[in-house]
Amino acid sequence: MTHEVSIMSGKIGRFNKLAGKHVLVIGGSSGIGRAVVEASIEAGASRVTLTGSSAESAARALAEVQSAYPGASARVAAIPCDLSRDSVEADLEALFVEAEKSQAAATAAATTAIDHVVLTAADPLLLVPDLQDLSLAQIRRAARFRMEVPLLLGKVAARHLARSSSSECSLTLTTGGIADQPSAGWSVMAYLAAGITGLTRNLALDLKPVRVNAVEPGFVDTGLWAATEFTAEQAAAQVRQVAERMPTGRAAEVEDVAEAYVYLMKDRNATGEIVKTRSGANLI
Numbered sequence: 001m002t003h004e005v006s007i008m009s010g011k012i013g014r015f016n017k018l019a020g021k022h023v024l025v026i027g028g029s030s031g032i033g034r035a036v037v038e039a040s041i042e043a044g045a046s047r048v049t050l051t052g053s054s055a056e057s058a059a060r061a062l063a064e065v066q067s068a069y070p071g072a073s074a075r076v077a078a079i080p081c082d083l084s085r086d087s088v089e090a091d092l093e094a095l096f097v098e099a100e101k102s103q104a105a106a107t108a109a110a111t112t113a114i115d116h117v118v119l120t121a122a123d124p125l126l127l128v129p130d131l132q133d134l135s136l137a138q139i140r141r142a143a144r145f146r147m148e149v150p151l152l153l154g155k156v157a158a159r160h161l162a163r164s165s166s167s168e169c170s171l172t173l174t175t176g177g178i179a180d181q182p183s184a185g186w187s188v189m190a191y192l193a194a195g196i197t198g199l200t201r202n203l204a205l206d207l208k209p210v211r212v213n214a215v216e217p218g219f220v221d222t223g224l225w226a227a228t229e230f231t232a233e234q235a236a237a238q239v240r241q242v243a244e245r246m247p248t249g250r251a252a253e254v255e256d257v258a259e260a261y262v263y264l265m266k267d268r269n270a271t272g273e274i275v276k277t278r279s280g281a282n283l284i
């Protein structure tokens with residue numbers, strides 16, 4: 001009762017932990033990341049910055065989010081950041097600096113430090129049905145988003161999160177169910193997903209007291225699948241098959257898995273954890 005009153009009067013309640021916080025979602029323009037942006041706004045984050053791979057996708061996402069949440073328009077910013085280039089570390093550094101500045105301009109503060117960082121940005125999955133077709137160039141390309149970016153993000157985020165006055169900062173990475181459940185043709189993705197699990201636990205020590213965790217989604221119906229060689233019919237069939245096979249009886253939607261990211265930002269007791277949200281895939 002007391003907390004209800006304090007929230008309604010605009011004060012911060014015990015569970016309103018994103019109030020006053022600045023959340024940066026790298027990959028927030030679409031898919032799971034976009035849902036994390038919207039979930040963060042609904043969970044009361046004071047500032048949310050999203051990134052897209054291009055100026056167009058970042059601007060489109062910003063316009064859509066502002067239209068969906070007109071009351072939060074001034075609290076949301078979007079920054080284009082292409083992470084596919086060899087300048088990835090400098091690009092991440094520039095992103096953090098820009099995120100701090102752009103939100104400062106909106107709020108008339110000198111600088112607006114980032115409190116929580118979420119990484120969902122990634123390029124299309126590399127699936128190799130016949131291992132004989134796999135090349136070194138493919139392996140190196142696949143490593144960009146699922147090995148190099150998470151590691152360099154840990155390095156860059158460590159410096160910027162230290163500027164926050166909050167002692168509750170976090171970095172949340174994204175892995176995938178393939179880390180636990182092998183599937184023919186998925187060797188490259190299984191290797192990189194399992195690597196993110198190990199990286200998460202180790203970064204939790206390297207970045208302490210910043211908390212470092214990861215979300216492990218199972219199948220989620222997003223544009224990620226459209227970017228594979230699946231046809232529209234194959235993609236639709238996959239959603240149906242997942243719904244038939246999974247204990248939850250449905251394919252996950254981005255609104256489902258976004259909750260795991262919000263949880264990891266809010267639980268000050270969680271670090272080095274991998275939160276699984278997989279439709280019960282672990283049970284079958």
Ligand SMILES: NC(=O)c1ccc[n+]([C@@H]2O[C@H](COP(=O)([O-])OP(=O)(O)OC[C@H]3O[C@@H](n4cnc5c(N)ncnc54)[C@H](OP(=O)(O)O)[C@@H]3O)[C@@H](O)[C@H]2O)c1
Pocket residue numbers: 026027028029030031032033051052053054057058081082083084120121122123174175176177216217218219220221222223224225227
């Ligand atoms: N969907 C699933 O079933 C599933 C399951 C397990 C794990 N995951 C993992 O979850 C993460 C998010 O997946 P998703 O399904 O949300 O994918 P998605 O809908 O395809 O979204 C991918 C995001 O990455 C960004 N991105 C792509 N290329 C980029 C680049 N060169 N530079 C910077 N950003 C770039 C996209 O930005 P633009 O739109 O602006 O290009 C977009 O915001 C991935 O790591 C994926 O492997 C997904």
